[in-house]
Amino acid sequence: MPSSAAQADPIPANPIPTDRRLALHRTMQTIRATETTLSRLFADGEIPGFIHLSVGQEAVAAGVVGALGPRDSFATTHRGHGHVLARGVKLDLFFKEIMGRAGGICGGRGGSMHVADLSLGVLGANGIVGAGLPLATGSALAHQTRRTGGVAVAFFGDGAMAEGALHECLNMAALWKLPMVFVCENNGWSEFSPTSTQFAATLDKLGAAFGVPHRKVDGNDVAAVAEAAAEVVEAARNGGGPRILECLTTRWHGHFEGDPQRYRNADEIAGLPRNDPLRRSAEALLAAGVEESALAALVDAVDAEIRDALEAARADALPDVDAAFRDVYTPTATLTAGA
Amino acid sequence: MxxxxxxxxxxxxxxxxxxxxxxxxxxxxxxxxxxxxxxxxxxxxxxxxxxxxxxxxxxxxxxxxxxxxxxxxxxxxxxxxxxxxxxxxxxxxxxxxxxxxxxxxxxxxxxxxxxxxxxxxxxxxxxxxxxxxxxxxxxxxxxxxxxxxxxxxxxxxxxxxxxxxxxxxxxxxxxxxxxxxxDIDVNAPRAVGKARIDRAGRDATIVTYGATLYAARAAADRLAAEGIEAEIVDLRWIQPWDEEAVFASVAKTHRVVIAHEAVQAFGVGAEIAARIASDAFDDLDAPVLRVGAPFMPIAFAKTLEAAYLPDADRIVAAVKSTLA
Amino acid sequence: MTMVRELVMPKLGLTMTEGVLAEWRVSPGQPFRSGDVLLVVETDKIASEVEADSDGVLIETTIPAGETVAVGTPIARWSADGAGAAPAPEPAETPAAKAAPIPAPTPGAANARPLPAPVRSNGERILSTPLARRRAEGLGVDLAAVTGSGPRGRIKVADVEAAAQTRPTPQPAPQPEPQAPKIETPAGERSKPTTLQATVARRLTAAKRDVPHFYLAAEAEVTELAALRDRLNADTESGLQRISMTHLVLAAVGRALAVMPEMDRVWDDEAPGGAILALGRGDIGMAVDTPRGLVAPVLRGAAALPLDRLAEEAAALTRRARDGRLTEEDFQGGAVTVSNAGMHNVTYMTSIINPGQSSILGVGSVRSVFRPDAAGAPVLKRELGLVLSADHRLFDGVTALAFLNRIIAGLERPFRLLRAP
Incomplete structure (x- = not known):
């Protein structure tokens, strides 16, 4: 069930420079503060539909996305806010999208489950469990065929391990030696059920079956994730074929906001903050000599950004129906080809 | 050549x-x-x-x-x-x-x-x-x-x-x-959503696509022998389908049969028939008819498959029925 | 060698013994196709179109329209090609015909259903294609004057164009001769009623003229009845037929009929000097509004049916009536009919007794009214206006009133309707 650092592979002694750690911490703080705000907005009825929060998993998003270069791409999941925010999607466009406003990054067409920014190589969150895996596989195929030098990452949860797409894509990626990383955010829960009751194998064995190297890290230790991600991304980029990075992490909120989580043990939930990736990161920064006031200032700065973004989202217009129709197909002026 | x-x-x-x-x-x-x-x-x-x-x-x-x-x-x-x-x-x-x-x-x-x-x-x-x-x-x-x-x-x-x-x-x-x-023409226009009038006629329109075009041609030949001139619209594109071409043909012949190999129920013909009923109603001089496969899976045996596939006989009968 | 065959009066229902040859639709020498209507036969319940079951040519009719003949009587001769006019007829065979029943409208509530245009002056819908309608409007052709050549007589554009060509050019109206005080002929378009309309008209006139009607009106308090119906219908889990006000009235009439079998009798005019016929089967007629007009098929053994069965069978009968699938059998029997016009906003409906029956209950709309209680204070009630029309040859006022009061008692204590009859 919930994972612990003890199960992770040993971390090589390769300390990350403090300024880099501070940047990762700021990314995590942005994700945490944004999602905490979203949780409140959802409870207040300001967000329609479903939202799935990744509170407790911020280190994976910050560490993995932080290891990507500008040509790289990734496909994420329904619990994908963190990855998208880590990639630098503009906060106001993000809030507008999730609140269903015209100026949202997707014009209010997609919402929380479909946040995408193609200009940043973000192939979208996805409402279908496991559906991002083939998208990332195809993206890696394009990187390889076009020789872009890019790597594609497929984020997926442990629940998606049971999807056929993972097995098919591991096979394809291995056959074609694609520049691709399969990043599993293993929070122990397949929606409302413990993954131990859902999946008979383990990811390392699955990888081994296809000859895809597997690395497991403490997904709540951002430095460990960052180091491991850098290693697997560069291996994939350099023609080493696909890699699996399994990040053991924790899901604090329900499968979706409003899920009372009656299926979870109260002790497990109560114990989650002890393994808080943000607290662990802050402690490491303090130990490395960063001032407490600097961390407090970082929190304040992030909060101010979020306040501004939220204000802009609330002031933004609602989407126009006619404009939405125009996005079903690419405008057709160019459709007649040939003589 | x-x-x-x-x-x-x-x-x-x-x-x-x-x-x-x-x-x-x-x-x-x-x-x-x-x-x-x-x-x-x-x-x-x-x-x-x-x-x-x-x-x-x-x-x-x-x-x-x-x-x-x-x-x-x-x-x-x-x-x-x-x-x-x-x-x-x-x-x-x-x-x-x-x-x-x-x-x-x-x-x-x-x-x-x-x-x-x-x-x-x-x-x-x-x-x-x-x-x-x-x-x-x-x-x-x-x-x-x-x-x-x-x-x-x-x-x-x-x-x-x-x-x-x-x-x-x-x-x-x-x-x-x-x-x-x-023959192919590598320079032919390549428009999306344009149908093709495969055969001009004045008495009834057969809207079709794919292999059923050939059943429609055979049907039109047989109808012509009886003095009935059927117009065949080869849709080519199903989405988007060429409403303009179909409505223009209906305005000319006032009778329509939509023929395709797919199962008739809830098929492409149903959508086209519905659009004709709503948008070309006043041009109709007979009910719009469909010829498609029956509501069953296609079977293996030669005789069963032959009975399943829409053919010229059924298209001829449908066209005649619109002329009754 | 041409085989000359005889056409005989068909037997269109189990109990049919004779029929009126109402109309010939083909003339001697005229060819017909399988499925063409050859003639119209009327019984006392229904007019039926008799269709040819094969192609042929009518040689001669031996019975003129308007005559009543026994089932099996030869009425015409025909052959496949019209030859054999000088004839030794083949032995009579079963008729080369199959009947398509046309349910006859019956008296009762007005048919409030709006009919789609275009319609004839008599309200009958004219079958015509959209293009034909558009062209007729453009050419100024009256569709009512056009004969349709399409399926079911549907008017097609070619029919309109043909009609436009043969339309007589208007003649200058002749000057009327000066005349001393003259009676105005009513203005308006005249048309010949269809056979069916003429049949209905004749029967209704006869019923109103020959049956000495008397009428009893009363109200039933139906607050509890409506509540019971609503509670039964709210229980959607049962999967049972929804209960309508008509079903409850049928049930109340059925219960009353079960204890008063004397109401299940009819006066037989045909017998010399008249006869009283006790039916005793508890059948109840039920007026149903259909696209083709009002019909009153009979709910078999209604007096003995538990409420759910009754509702199911009544609903099935209604469906068949609306789909035009009633048969001659559906009109046989029954001394009383229930005609519910409640959905059409009427307080009382005084109905003409269905020909061949002896009473009819006209049911009005549920009305909210204030009635004084024992102390004279107003109390809100929900009342249903009932009018029982009864045949005085069979019933006196006391008997009919007892029947009506039993029906009212059933409606006002509706829990009784839940018990098996």
Whole structure:
């Protein structure tokens, strides 16, 4: 069930420079503060539909996305806010999208489950469990065929391990030696059920079956994730074929906001903050000599950004129906080809 | 004068020319490379364009089509082959939830320039899981385009048009037509959504597409012998279908039969009939009739399959019924 | 060698012994196709179109329209090609015909259903294609004057164009001769009623003229009845047929009929000097509004049916009536009919007794009214206006009133309707 650092592979002694750690911490703080705000907005009825929060998993998003270069791409999941925010999607466009406003990054067409920014190589969150895996596989195929030098990452949860797409894509990626990383955010829960009751194998064995190297890290230790991600991304980029990075992490909120989580043990939930990736990161920064006031200032700065973004989202217009129709197909002026 | 091509060679020619014209075009599918495809629609392309752009994929329909979507979002123009249209069931998430919706749900940030080629149709006694005509499913999904070339010329031109189109296109080829011979014109106009008047007539309109065009032609010949001049509209594109051409023909003949090989109930004909009823009502001098397959799976045995496929007899009877 | 065959009066129902040959639709020498209507036969319940079951030519009719003949009587001769006019007829065979029943409208509530245009002056819908209608409007052709050549007589554009060509050019109206005080002929378009309309008119006139009607009106308090119906219908889990006000009234009439079998009798005019016929089967007629007009098929053994069965069978009968699938059998029997016009906003409906029956209950709309209680204070009630029309040859006022009061008692204590009869 919930994972612990003890199960992770040993971390090589390769300390990350403090300024880099501070940047990762700021990314995590942005994700945490944004999602905490979203949780409140959802409870207040300001967000329609479903939202799935990744509170407790911020280190994976910050560490993995932080290891990507500008040509790289990734496909994420329904619990994908963190990855998208880590990639630098503009906060106001993000809030507008999730609140269903015209100026949202997707014009209010997609919402929380479909946040995408193609200009940043973000192939979208996805409402279908496991559906991002083939998208990332195809993206890696394009990187390889076009020789872009890019790597594609497929984020997926442990629940998606049971999807056929993972097995098919591991096979394809291995056959074609694609520049691709399969990043599993293993929070122990397949929606409302413990993954131990859902999946008979383990990811390392699955990888081994296809000859895809597997690395497991403490997904709540951002430095460990960052180091491991850098290693697997560069291996994939350099023609080493696909890699699996399994990040053991924790899901604090329900499968979706409003899920009372009656299926979870109260002790497990109560114990989650002890393994808080943000607290662990802050402690490491303090130990490395960063001032407490600097961390407090970082929190304040992030909060101010979020306040501004939220204000802009609330002031933004609602989407126009006619404009939405125009996005079903690419405008057709160019459709007649040939003589 | 060019040598006549077979339909399947026109497909290969279109793929070859598209790949030569645009380095982003690539082929993916089961056995499309070394084997040249089960129907040889990709024969010779591996040699011409190399293994990176002509990819044999594992038998993983769901992920290979999903990968095509991902590749299309990353700068490629993949042309995927699904060996039999029946197998597309395995790839429905990729087609319906990913390819069709990416442009819309990402707010117009991107297009998904991919093509899914697949053969449908009976006539080969391939049985219930290798003969279905499922094009109506895709025509029902906003974001997809669907085309069904009936002639050798269109097999070339419409596939080129599909590859050039910025949005996902399902290209449906009737496998019974692969051996058909005809000429292609590599410079023919390649418009999306334009029908073709296959035969002009004044008395009744037969709207059709795909292999049923040939049953419609036989029916029109027989009707002509009785003094009934049927006009045949070869739709070519099912999504978007050419309302203008169909309504113009209805305004001329006032009687319509829609014929297709797919199951009649809830089929392409149902949509067209409904639109004629709502938008061309005052032009009608008879009820709109449909000729399609009966509501059962297509069977294997020769006699059963023959009874199943819509033929000229049924089209003749339907046309006469509109003239009663 | 041409075989000359005889056409005989068909037997269109189990109990039919004779029929009126109402109308010939083909003339001697005229060819017909399988499915063409050859003639119209009327019984006392229904007019039926008799269709040819094969192609042929009518040689001669031996019975003129208007005559009543026994089932099996030869009425015409025909052959496949019209030859054999000088004839030794083949032995009579079963009729080369199959009947399509046309349910006859019956008296009762007005048919409030709006009919789609275009219609004839008599309200009958004209079948015509959209294009034909548009062209007729453009050419100024009256569709009512056009004969349709399409299926079911549907008017097609060619029919309109043909009619436009043969339309007589208007003649200058002749000057009327000066005349001393003259009676105005009513203005308006005249048309010939269809056979069916003429049949209905004749029967209704006869019923109103020959049956000495008397009428009893009363109200039933139905607050509890409506509540019971609503509670039964709210229980959607049962999967049972919804209960309508008509079903409850049928049940109340059925219960009353079960204890008063004397109401299940009819006066037989045909017998010399008249006869009283006790039916005793508890059948109840039920007026149903259909697209073709009002019909009153009979709910078989209604007096003995538990409420759910009754509702199910009544609903099935209604469906068949609306689909035009009633048969001659459906009109046989029954002394009393229930005609519920409640849905059409009427307080009381005084109905004409269905020909061949002896009473009819006209049911009005549920009305909310204030009635004084024992102390004279107003109390809100929901009342149903009932009018029983009864045949005085069979019933006196006391008997009919007892029947009506039993019906009212059933409606006002509706829990009784839940018990098996």
């Amino acid at each position: 060019p040598k006549p091509l077979r339909y399947v060679n026109a497909v290969a020619q279109a793929l070859n020319d598209a790949m030569a014209a645009d380095p982003a075009v690539m082929l993916m599918g089961e056995d499309v490379a070394a084997a040249g495809g089960p129907f040889k629609a990709t024969r010779g392309l591996l040699d011409a364009h190399g293994p990176e752009r002509v990819r044999d994929t594992p038998i993983s329909e769901a992920s290979l089509v999903g990968a095509a979507v991902g590749a299309a979002l990353t700068g490629m123009k993949p042309v995927v082959e699904i060996m039999f249209m029946d197998f597309v069931t395995l790839a429905m998430d990729a087609v319906v939830n990913q390819a069709a919706k990416a442009r819309f749900m990402f707010g117009g940030q991107c297009s998904v320039p991919m093509v899914l080629r697949t053969p449908h149709g009976g006539g080969l006694n391939a049985g219930p899981q290798h003969s279905q005509c499922l094009e109506a499913w895709f025509a029902h999904i906003p974001g997809l385009r669907v085309v069904c070339p009936a002639t050798v010329a269109d097999a070339y031109s419409l596939l080129r048009a599909a590859i050039e189109a910025p949005d996902p296109v399902v290209v449906v080829e009737n496998k019974a037509l692969y051996a058909l011979q005809g």
